[in-house]
Amino acid sequence: MSANGKGPFHKCFTLIIETMSLEVGQMAPDFEAKIESGETIKLSDFKGKKVILYFYPKDNTPGCTAQACNLRDNYEALQKAGYVVLGISSDSEKSHQKFIEKQSLPFSLIADEDKTVHELYGTWVEKSMYGRKYMGTARTTFVIDEEGKIEEIIEKVKTKDHTAQIIK
Numbered sequence: 404m405s406a407n408g409k410g411p412f413h414k415c416f417t418l419i420i421e422t423m424s425l426e427v428g429q430m431a432p433d434f435e436a437k438i439e440s441g442e443t444i445k446l447s448d449f450k451g452k453k454v455i456l457y458f459y460p461k462d463n464t465p466g467c468t469a470q471a472c473n474l475r476d477n478y479e480a481l482q483k484a485g486y487v488v489l490g491i492s493s494d495s496e497k498s499h500q501k502f503i504e505k506q507s508l509p510f511s512l513i514a515d516e517d518k519t520v521h522e523l524y525g526t527w528v529e530k531s532m533y534g535r536k537y538m539g540t541a542r543t544t545f546v547i548d549e550e551g552k553i554e555e556i557i558e559k560v561k562t563k564d565h566t567a568q569i570i571k
Contacts, residue, residue, distance in 0.1 A: 425525055427556060431456070431547045432523040436491075438511040439499035450551055455481065455488045455569060457544040457560075458526040462494045462502035462512075466542070470562040471508055477566035478509050484570050485549075491515050492540060493527075544569070 425432075431454075435445045446454070457474070459467045474481065474488055481488060488510035494502070499512040513520065521527035521540060530539045542562075546555040546569060557568050 425545075425553060425556065427553050429553050430551050431545060431553050433551075434520045434523055436513045436515055436520055437496060438489075438513055439496050439503055440511075441496055444511070444513070446547070447551065449487050449547075451549050453484075453486045453549055453554075454547040455486050455544060456524075456547060457488070457490050457565075458521065458524065458540055459490060459492050459542055460540040461492060462498045463505070466562045467492070468506060470542075470560065470565050471502070471506055473563055473565045474510070475506065475508050477570075480570060481566065486569070489513060491520060493518055493521065 431446060433445060433447045435443055437443050446456070455474070457470070459470055461467055471490060474490075478488065489512075490508075490510065491513035492499075493515050494512075495516055496514045499514055502508065503512060515521055518527045524543070524545065526541045526543050527538060528541045529536055530541075531537075541558070542560045544555075544557040544560060544565070545553055546557070548554045555569075557565075561568060
């Protein structure tokens with residue numbers, strides 16, 4: 404505990420609480436991050452296009468694979484509806500390369516190893532499993548319009564039927 408009565412994690416939790424307030428109608432926070440190829444992209448690079456920015460916990464895990472494959476299997480319909488799909492997790496570029504190759508994913512995955520983008524979007528949160536608390540990714544999808552505004556936030560993601568939650 405420091406002299407001000409706040410522990411070492413106070414700043415971290417304050418940041419998370421402040422960033423979890425993203426709402427529909429707000430501008431999506433711009434960011435710069437690397438994708439699986441090592442190329443740096445910015446959200447603003449996609450201005451004029453609708454973007455599905457989906458945060459998921461980990462490559463090659465059952466729920467994350469189901470979600471990615473549902474988007475893959477419906478990729479043509481998503482493109483026809485004008486969407487660009489970007490997945491994001493705290494996995495490395497190399498992990499993303501293997502995941503893309505193994506699952507034949509037609510879209511890019513952002514490697515947010517330092518969780519900067521997660522923190523901007525409020526998706527790096529405290530979780531609990533079997534009574535143990537830990538920090539992890541909240542599976543959340545942000546649908547962003549052509550102007551860069553958040554059109555929809557999907558927090559209760561149906562991994563096996565995610566496209567139906569996006570295209571209604």
